[in-house]
Amino acid sequence: MYAGQSVTLKMADSGIAELILDANGASVNVLNAHLQDELGQALAALGTRADVRGLLIYSAKPAFVLGADITEFTELFGMQAADISRWAGKVHGLFNTIEKLPYPTVAAVNGMALGGGLELSLAADFRVADKAAKLGLPEVTLGICPGWGGTVRLSRLVGAEAALGWMLSGKPVKAAQALTQGGLDAAVEADQLLDTARTLLKEAMAGERDYLANRLRKQAALDNNAATAAAMESLKQTLGKGLDVRYPAAPAILATVTSAMTEDFHKALAMEAKTFGELASGVEAKNLVGLFLNDQYLKRETKRWAKQAHPVAKAAVLGAGIMGGGIGYQAALNGTPMLMKDINQEALDLGMSHAGSILDRSISKGRMTEAGKEKVLSGIHPTLTYEGFTEVDYVVEAVVERLDVKRSVLAEVEHKVPDSAIVATNTSTISIDLLAEHLQRPDKFCGMHFFNPVHAMQLVEVIRGSQTSDETVATTVAFAAAMGKTPIVVNDCPGFLVNRVLFPYFNGFNRLVMDGVDFERIDQVMEQFGWPMGPAYLADVIGLDTMVHADKVLEDGFPERMGHDDRPIIESLLEQDALGQKNGVGFYEYGTDEHGKRYKRRSEKVAAILEQRVTRSTEITDAEIVERMMIPMCLETARCLEEHIVASATEADMGLILGLGFPRFRGGALRYIDNLGANLFAAQADAHAECGPLYCLTDDMRAMAESGKTFY
Ligand code: NAD
Known part of the structure; x- marks a missing residue:
């Protein structure tokens, strides 16, 4: 018919x-x-x-x-x-x-x-x-x-x-x-x-x-x-x-x-x-459809890489801390047996019990059975020695964030695994090239940057050092995908992609606070904008020690833009032993009141510091707060694209969405510039030029603003 x-x-x-x-x-x-x-x-x-x-x-x-x-x-x-x-x-x-x-x-x-x-x-x-x-x-x-x-x-x-x-x-x-x-x-x-x-x-x-x-x-x-x-x-x-x-x-x-x-x-x-x-x-539908298409693109890229990948039948993680424990769990959950090595038995016990409690939560939600839990746990092999490392195809190093410790651990493990094995680091800030300097097989070394908490965060940044081979990148991409994650390949630079664009945002926050804008108001405005948490709360969740450490790496890496005239507020807080959520005091104090209700309230420590250090006051609208927070992040993302740290606008935006919780309905930093229009974005940046070089347009961005070109 x-x-x-x-x-x-x-x-x-x-x-x-x-x-x-x-x-x-x-x-x-x-x-x-x-x-x-x-x-x-x-x-x-x-x-x-x-x-x-x-x-x-x-x-x-x-x-x-x-x-x-x-x-x-x-x-x-x-x-x-x-x-x-x-x-x-x-x-x-x-x-x-x-x-x-x-x-x-x-x-x-x-x-x-x-x-x-x-x-x-x-x-x-x-x-x-x-x-x-x-x-x-x-x-x-x-x-x-x-x-x-x-x-x-x-x-x-x-x-x-x-x-x-x-x-x-x-x-x-x-x-x-x-x-x-x-x-x-x-x-x-x-x-x-x-x-x-x-x-x-x-x-x-x-x-x-x-x-x-x-x-x-x-x-x-x-x-x-x-x-x-x-x-x-x-x-x-x-x-x-x-x-x-x-x-x-x-x-x-x-x-x-x-x-x-x-x-x-x-x-x-x-x-x-x-x-x-x-x-x-409406703009939200355009952004969400854009994300769907971006996601399809990432899946195609992963498939393309996977063609060159070597199988990972057995792997190991060094360090059973917050990240190592999470990585071990995630691999075992998805069927790759993992050796989990630490130098501390207590850390190993903690890593295992943490994995157990994630599985228990899945059981209580009806997503996992007791038998399933046992099977996952039996896939993680805690150890204090390198026994069994001669059998592994892949090692992820997740020990403390110190160059000297990482260097010695990496050099050591290189001798314990087969020559064909890949060794990756989960460092959040240290340059891959710097870590590769003393390695025998720098071509088999790269960054494999998971986000905290590993089981919940979708992104893995795969960081290619200047000597990393294509096969190493390919195997890492395929391994991350096999662990149920979304890998994005980036080139080496301080902070890689995600932290490099996050810290300019925090710098914007610091300047606002120093200009006398209340941090709780900034949190509210940014949460209203769509972030799951405002910058002060986020800093507390990350931990102020980690924040200060990463901030210094970025300051050293990009002193012309990310250097500080004065100590950032997070440093003053850290000096007073405020670590954020991990010890209950940061910008906020966290605790439980007499009725057993959890609270989060402005901390006395921050009040005293602000009283002493903030001498200005600024009249500012909510829209201007958003501009001063978002412009440095968006511009740094554009710079990462210009400098080929990331290969496409799609990958850059997906990195921010999956790694930072950038509001999905806004589609990512570069989509945000597109939606505003590069000319309007440029005008906003120019209007805040007195805030410093993080608000300065690159030549390419200036040309985009003039030509009306878009990222997508
Ligand atoms: P952590 O302090 O919780 O855990 C580190 C673990 O490494 C400890 O259990 C310690 O005993 C162990 N360790 C130290 N030396 C060792 C050695 N020689 N061999 C084996 N184990 C050793 O730290 P973490 O938060 O899990 O961070 C680990 C790495 O992950 C760091 O490089 C950090 O920058 C990175 N990272 C952390 C986060 C985060 O939010 N915590 C996010 C992304 C990446």
């Missing part, structure tokens, strides 16, 4: 037409412009046939349809809201055509139906899925709402509360849950899927199942009465409570669904399209 490159329509037996989705040359089906076009043509062909009495829709791929083609969103989201709504309306038209067919329709969902894929299946009268299938509407994670009828059909089919559960979390649900909630009509073994779907269709064609009743259920509005209004209001209150308003999609989905439930079906679809257009034309 119709044979396209991705859609085929054929007549099967007894009046059943089959619509088969099988994107030509691709491993998955996505509803891109091409597939939409072919779907339209197939439906037009179907409309001309008088002999069809039922329609079966299925996929010839391992999954049904994974959703829209997100690579098409970059261009689409640049359009006006009304045009984007019209674009969504076109697909509404296609799905409405399926829903209006004068005979029953069944979708057989295999593997996965996400976003637009699920919405396509919702256009059918019945849905059968294989038991292992996952169904979901993940649009919220991209800053948008489902735009092809999902907010309307799913809410009417399973109820607003259940549907909002799917839409607000964005997480796919298993077939069993979808079946219980009413989103599916059957869930069967994968090899029974098509037969069951055909049988169901035949039953509907024979009048044994009321397909029109099913159809109506997806379209019927709730009665517009006081009880419905109260129920919707209660949903808004309960589900709205935990939503982060800086991410506008979730509140918009909640508002649209709760107000559309009493509306006529077509009016509700129009409301959905309007919300979709508004969200998709």
Whole structure:
């Protein structure tokens, strides 16, 4: 009946037409412009046939349809809201055509139906899925709402509360849950899927199942009465409570669904399209889509490196402290047995018990079993000696951050492992080239910089020294990925990428404080901006000793920009034994009050220091605080790109997002400059020129501002 490159329509037996989705040359089906076009043509062909009495829709791929083609969103989201709504309306038209067919329709969902894929299946009268299938509407994670009828059909089919559960979390649900909630009509073994779907269709064609009743259920509005209004209001209150308003999609989905439930079906679809257009034309959706694409890029880069990688069957970590313990745990969790060596038995015991408590938390959340825990723990082998090191392919050094200690430990371990083994360091600040100076095999040495806490932080900076070989980088990238992390390759420099751009931000903070701006206000403003914690709180969490140490490394590395005229406040705090959270006193004091409630309040130590050291006062707006904090960080990121410390804007921004918690909805430092416009960013930087060289544009940035060029 119709044979396209991705859609085929054929007549099967007894009046059943089959619509088969099988994107030509691709491993998955996505509803891109091409597939939409072919779907339209197939439906037009179907409309001309008088002999069809039922329609079966299925996929010839391992999954049904994974959703829209997100690579098409970059261009689409640049359009006006009304045009984007019209674009969504076109697909509404296609799905409405399926829903209006004068005979029953069944979708057989295999593997996965996400976003637009699920919405396509919702256009059918019945849905059968294989038991292992996952169904979901993940649009919220991209800053948008489902735009092809999902907010309307799913809410009417399973109820607003259940549907909002799917839409607000964005997480796919298993077939069993979808079946219980009413989103599916059957869930069967994968090899029974098509037969069951055909049988169901035949039953509907024979009048044994009321397909029109099913159809109506997806379209019927709730009665517009006081009880419905109260129920919707209660949903808004309960589900709205935990939503982060800086991410506008979730509140918009909640508002649209709760107000559309009493509306006529077509009016509700129009409301959905309007919300979709508004969200998709907003900057948050552009940034979140950008992040999704950035993430895809990183995955491709990792795959590319992995081709040159050597297998890591067994590894070791030196040091069982905060980082070494975490690295050992993370590798064992992901199936690489780890020797964990320390010079101190207590540290080894602590490392093991720390791993145990992370696993216990996973057990209490239902994500791990006792047997699983034992298996992970048996993969970590604590040791005080180098026994077994002749068998390892990879060593990560995570001993104390001292050049002399690291140098001697690295030189020692090089002799204990096979010549083919790679030795990496988890240093956060010391130059890879400096550490490589006394090594026999500097080509097999690089940085493998994890972030704290290792199990929770996604990023690993893979630092290439000037003598590091491609194979070493490749094996490190592959090993980090095998540990479930996202590696980004950077070149060696003080602070590497992430700490190099973090400390200019702290310098901006220090200057603001010295200018008399209250640090708690700065924290509030930056948290409002989107950071998980403000700079003073973050410094306390990192530890003021670590902060001062790293700050000195960066000051030495970049004295012209990161040197201080006067001692930074963190140094004054450290002199008074304020270490931050680790000893309960930093910018804030941390403790538990007489009612057992934990508190965080302005510390007396900082109050005394500020009283003594801060002599200025400054009138400043919240927007200016943001500028003075963000400009040094953004400019340093641009410098890292110019100096090839990092290879692309994508990797730079992802490094900040995954390593520092840069607000996701802002898309990263370079995306932030793009969104402002390089000219406006330059004007802001110029306006703060008196704050010092960290606010000075590079020549390249100046040229960008003049030409209107962008990073993306
Ligand atoms: P830590 O003090 O918690 O642990 C260091 C461990 O190394 C201790 O258990 C110590 O006994 C052990 N050790 C010392 N000499 C040793 C030797 N010769 N052989 C084996 N073990 C030895 O320190 P940490 O916070 O885990 O930091 C370790 C490394 O990771 C440092 O280079 C640090 O800069 C880096 N790092 C730390 C963080 C962080 O936030 N803590 C983040 C990223 C990177």
